[in-house]
Ligand SMILES: [Zn+2]
């Protein structure tokens with residue numbers, strides 16, 4: 001029996017399009033065994049059109065916890081996708097300890113005051129090699145904080161297809177090594193396929209580095225509507241197997257367990 005999980009979905013509590021219930025229905029239809037909510041929260045507040053206002057967090061957590069209690073047919077997990085923003089550690093620390101989360105996804109969307117993912121404008125006229133270096137360094141710094149269980153879309157900076165000139169294998173090596181040292185998992189995020197990038201995060205050419213460092217992995221959709229729950233997962237599992245993975249991580253109460261990798 002295949003044990004599938006999807007730990008990264010967005011509902012109306014952040015910038016997702018539908019109520020949490022609809023994602024559970026979609027997950028059940030696919031035969032997933034776990035569905036985890038990870039609505040997006042920015043410790044500095046952030047634009048309300050894509051970040052959960054902090055005062056909605058109790059309502060969100062109680063909603064997901066109620067669904068968790070009500071469902072015997074699927075494990076419902078309470079997660080959160082939190083921005084890593086240096087200088088807001090106190091807020092993040094308070095938030096992650098305020099509810100019984102099953103896992104916390106740590107994501108870098110911001111370099112300075114600007115987001116790397118909203119539009120290609122961010123990249124125009126800039127030194128792309130330097131942007132990549134800064135982005136990878138910030139993700140490694142995020143991994144070192146101990147706040148996060150899963151590093152979200154670790155090379156999101158690829159989203160608009162601006163590529164560095166230099167070979168960047170060393171950046172992926174540095175990242176895999178940082179994840180290993182700080183004992184965090186990362187996600188193979190399939191949503192990049194729906195973006196200008198048309199590919200998963202992280203770049204599959206470097207997945208073997210994460211496998212060699214023994215970094216635990218999970219496959220996530222980053223779905224913003226229920227139709228995308230579990231999207232492209234069999235392809236994701238196959239890529240991980242080819243990179244040398246035999247296990248994947250599951251989470252409960254911020255503890256990590258390893259189970260055999262799914263797929264054919
Ligand atoms: Zn994200």
Ligand SMILES: [Zn+2]
Pocket residue numbers: 008010040081222
């Ligand atoms: Zn997300």
